[in-house]
């Protein structure tokens with residue numbers, strides 16, 4: 001964040017309605033490039049949203065204003081006690097402005113007057129869910145919050161609640177803004193991308209004069225029209241996912257699926273309470289690859305889940321080989337406070353978990369090395385993340401590699417290549433995780 005970014009502190013008192021007012025004020029200010037501070041010292045100004053319902057609430061509000069003035073000095077007052085402006089001004093003459101409840105625009109105007117927004121190209125592009133911490137050429141696009149599943153090892157639904165999808169128009173306009181700002185790769189994220197729109201009952205929203213439905217298929221089709229790579233993460237293999245594979249085969253979105261399978265053995269999946277565990281996933285994967293032979297699948301797995309037997313683990317290894325999962329991440333099971341899996345029996349001893357982890361990673365390496373070796377000799381596009389001028393190489397990624405979690409394309413003879421460039425390269429070699437390449441024509 002820019003050091004000039006103005007920071008606001010907020011003290012929110014009173015009932016839930018006041019809280020919603022506070023949220024609206026924060027949302028507006030955030031969209032205008034303001035940041036927020038949790039303490040008085042870090043803030044350039046403090047907004048106190050007051051309550052005036054009972055005398056005790058009034059006293060508490062006046063006390064909060066006094067504290068903010070003493071600790072920070074620049075204070076804007078709003079909320080229910082704001083209707084008693086004279087009382088506030090008599091007690092605290094130095095407050096900068098006083099407004100009543102639901103007067104968001106007046107509060108924002110007062111903030112502008114006393115702490116003007118600083119135009120910042122980076123912040124002005126910020127979507128409502130947060131700042132972009134990624135390099136300029138790729139960006140994460142969050143399509144929903146929360147999750148309707150109840151996997152036994154996970155507490156995300158307890159923390160973030162049930163699925164709440166963003167309206168599709170808001171997602172698509174954000175994606176457009178990102179592409180206009182130079183983003184070349186959009187990474188679609190959520191807790192359960194396949195479930196997108198379910199909570200909205202797929203309600204359409206107006207996008208460039210058309211009514212567009214909030215469905216994964218539509219989202220993929222619309223994003224596929226943009227001039228950027230589109231990569232889907234956290235997709236569960238529900239039947240409707242079949243519909244997006246042809247888009248991959250046509251080159252509209254990347255032939256890449258990040259599916260957190262977590263396991264393959266039916267009894268473990270059942271104990272994990274995983275979504276879509278009833279489908280014959282191997283058959284689905286084979287059918288997908290028949291449509292889109294270039295499809296790369298990335299997945300995470302948990303070993304040593306309570307009750308996982310040797311047979312379950314061997315089943316998993318065989319399954320990985322047959323499914324030819326290109327990129328595999330693995331965790332040893334660990335209990336998470338509050339997760340229902342903690343009550344399961346059949347704890348797997350530490351040394352068994354570790355051994356299973358190591359064996360799984362060996363299998364994963366072999367599969368990855370084999371899959372990558374099949375790409376040697378091909379001419380592909382690679383998106384450059386970084387350059388090492390001293391070594392004359394560029395570190396890039398192919399359509400099969402997501403940033404941070406997958407492998408790289410290491411480009412030799414990289415003089416003149418910059419981060420963010422899309423380079424056509426010939427793959428000259430491979431190892432367990434990476435491809436080696438040279439730019440075409442050099």
Ligand code: SF4
Nearest residue numbers: 147149151154156191
């Ligand atoms: S692990 Fe399961 S419950 Fe947790 S976010 Fe993912 S799908 Fe939802």
